[in-house]
Every structure is written in structure tokens, then in C-alpha cells.
Amino acid sequence: MKIAVDAMGGDYAPKEVVAGIELARDRYPEIEFDLYGQTDKVKPFLNNADHINLVQADEVIAMEDEPVRAIRRKKQSSIVLGAQAVRDGKDDAFFSAGNTGALLAAGLLIIGRIKGIDRPGLTTTLPVLNKPDQDQFLMLDVGANADSKPFNLYQYAILGKYYAQTVMGVKNPRIGLLNNGTEADKGDMVHKAVHEVLATAKDLNFIGNVESRELLNGVADVVVTDGFTGNAVLKNTEGTALSMLKLIKSSIMAGGISGKLGAAMLKPVFKDIQSKMDYSKYGGAVLLGVKAPVIKTHGSAKAETIANTIGQIQTMLKNHSVDNVVDYFDAHSEEMAQAKADMQK
């Protein structure tokens, strides 16, 4: 298997990207890497070129570049050249820590959608904190599309199901629809329509509406949502966790000697909590619904996170997660066309 890597994307690129890829190369000897970037900047950080091939890309898409314009105008950028290599079958998957919008646009417009998919969805894995038999769940869309139609959410449910099965190893994933209440009639027009379709879908283990406060308690394996809500919930979850940690820290600092002594004794507990909350160990966000795995990790990712994300891509490729989706939509093309027509009435 061969992975295309955007060596220029991310706050610490290319140094941490190269270090992460070297770490991943040592972990997964079966993977070959094509690193797209300005080779004179990338090469000095490369200690050992085994299984790593540097490919010159003259241009760089910056974090602030407007996505679609950037991929149309910077044809010699690492993101465009990497995506083209995947489209042309030279590489099997694409990884970047760079401009999310540009990566999504490259995935969508250069690598292209799987036949039958209307809008690909951006998917992220989050931790489940208080459940012995479940340690993670999947949420999509978390921001590929701000405006979603009921048919898009129906397809997210199918995409999420296959990802949970092939990558997370959940046999019959519980699919929940993120809504503002658990009753079937909750929500706006879009969510009511989606509930109706999911409730009658044959192939899906739909458990009904779920509320955002239950997500980290493992209420579902796959949480389906529109991109606008999903993005807001994701950022709120991250922000709340960080604010809580800050609050605990400042309370300890203000608590005098006894507070500090207590905190010192609880240090292993805090470490354990920190490790559970560290969602970077689950890898990056995946654009589901395109013809090859396209994965984005945080712009602030360092080597360890990047290597973990490569592990996630390795699992996707090994378990043929994209092929499964292609087969499903191939076999159900008439059903999909009918569902789309029904939902647009």
C-alpha cells in the first residue's frame, strides 16, 4: 500500500510531518510513502529514506487560502499533486495536516465522489468516557457541508455504518440521529424527514434520536448530523473539556497548600483522564464518500499524532473500507435514486 502525504501542511510542517512519517514507516513496514512538497525544505528533516519517496511540489496552499480557488490556481501545490496521484492510482490514500477546506475540495473535485454519493461527509472519532464496553464513537458530518438535505444525512448513516464496521470493528453499529430531543417528532423539517427515512431503512440499526449531552456516554456508535450542527457540537465538546481542565487547574492553584498536596496525590488520575480525552490517538478526520481514503489531522499535530493517523489509514486500506462502500452503492443504485426522488418531494 502506498500513501500520498502533504509534507507542507500543518503548523509544524515539514519537520513534524517528516518525523511522523518516519515513525509510521518503522511501525508499518508494508507502507510506501510519497511525500509531496518543496524537497529542499523537506529533505533536511529526513533521517532515513527507506520506503519514503520525495516528490517535488513547487507551490504551497496556505492555511488562509480560499479552498476551491487554491486547488484551481495552485496546480503545482502539494495538495493538488498528492490528490492527482491518488486519482491516477499512483497512491492509495491521501493524508494532510494542512488547509482543511483545500483538502476537502481536492478530495471532492480531484479524487472525486464514489458513484451514487451526493455529498461526502467529514467524519471524526471521539472518545466514550464512561462505558466499559465502548471506547469511541463516530460522528458525521462535522463540517464538509454547511447546508445538508435529508438525503445527505441518510447517506451519512450508510457511510458511517461501513466505517464503524470496517475500521472500528463494530459488527452492527447503533446509528443515532443528533437532535434536540429523543422523541421521534423532535427537530426541524430536515431532521424529522431524516428520522422517518432512517426508521424504515432495512440495512441500518437505527436507534432513534440522540441528544448531544449523551454522546460521550456512548449512546450510539455512529452519530449522524448535518455539517453545521456537527461542527458546532464538535467544537463545543473540545472547548468544554479544555475549559473544565483550566477550571480544575486554577481552583487547585487557588486552593493553597492542601489543594496542591491533594492534586499531587491525584496526579495519576489526572494523567488517566488526559489520556482518555486525547482524541488524537484515534487518528484524523476522514472524508467519507470519496473514491479513496482522504484524511485530515489537526494543524497542530506532532509526529506521534501523525503516525497514529497513518495507522488509521493502514486499517482503512487493509479492510477495504472504500471498496465496501463502492459495492454497496453499486448494488443499491436504483434504491438510492428512488430514495433521493422521494426525499425531494
Next chain:
Amino acid sequence: MSKDEIFNKIADIIADRFEVDRDKITLDLNFKTDLDADSIDFVEFILELEDTFGAEISDDAAENLNTVGEAVDYIASNSAKK
């Protein structure tokens, strides 16, 4: 490249991308009404035209391209400037 050559290349791309019978593609074919294509299909198509002909198609120009004939004229005049 002559207009005929440009037309043939564009017709090949459309036949392949939108699964249309190659013989039914004429200069009058309208991308937006005659093809089963959404907005993303159209941007993909514009990108493929840019890659194939090495021409840059601005957002405004892309907005105004409706038929195969208009695309042929646009590419012919843009290539001529080079």
C-alpha cells in the same frame, strides 16, 4: 488546436464523465439542463477542461458557460492568446 479537435475532446470528456452517448453530443448540448449533473459535477468538469487544455477558466467565465459550443469558443480563443 482547431475547433473541431477541441469539440471532439470535450465530447469525449462529457461522454465519459456523464455517461452520455457520444453520438448525441452536439454544440447545442447544455451542461446545466441536458445532463444529469449537479453543481459539483460541473466544477469537476471545469477542472478537467482546465487540465486537458492547459487553459485557465475564471469563475465568471465558468458561470457563463452553458453549452458545448460556448466552451469550444472559450477554449479556442483562450488558447489563441497563448
